Amino acid sequence: EDKVVQSPLSLVVHEGDTVTLNCSYEVTNFRSLLWYKQEKKAPTFLFMLTSSGIEKKSGRLSSILDKKELFSILNITATQTGDSAIYLCAVGNSGAGSYQLTFGKGTKLSVIP
């Protein structure tokens, strides 16, 4: 059974801190790893990673994948209160002609002024 484990489950930091969110996985037929940010409603897409060691970056957010050790990290530098959200990691696998995502339970990040 495919499994995606995120850690920590929750985290409280002060504005300006740097945080690292972790995602480890066990998935057959791995295709990609995706990070989403969920505030009050729908998850919104952040990154998709398919190759090891290549950092994806968007502003203060960055992410990298290690396909040998089966994990990814999401870094947020100089955190702001607007970064408060649940961050979801999902791993895509292909099998039987379809592509599906398996989600972790998420990391709830709270950034306090």
Add this chain to the structure above:
Amino acid sequence: TAGITQAPTSQILAAGRSMTLRCTQDMRHNAMYWYRQDLGLGLRLIHYSNTAGTTGKGEVPDGYSVSRANTDDFPLTLASAVPSQTSVYFCASSQGAGRGETQYFGPGTRLLVL
């Protein structure tokens, strides 16, 4: 463009009643998905459709049915609701395997079954 729309936004439903949650996308995506999100359990796949005319079962399909008559619409039906189906339901879509695998989510439907 609207992207993905879902209706209703929220609903209270008596146990035993049926209900259809609507999902429409205007991105001409081939693949569509239904998830439920529950506290402590994360997002779990209910059903999916790789292309119009085909559907498949996800991790938690029991008690739900779907149809995909055209590219844009992917309704989810609860034939006889039970309290354990109380959840937030998200519809998502993607271009499809091999062409674009990022899934984009609708705003969700919050369902309470009493």
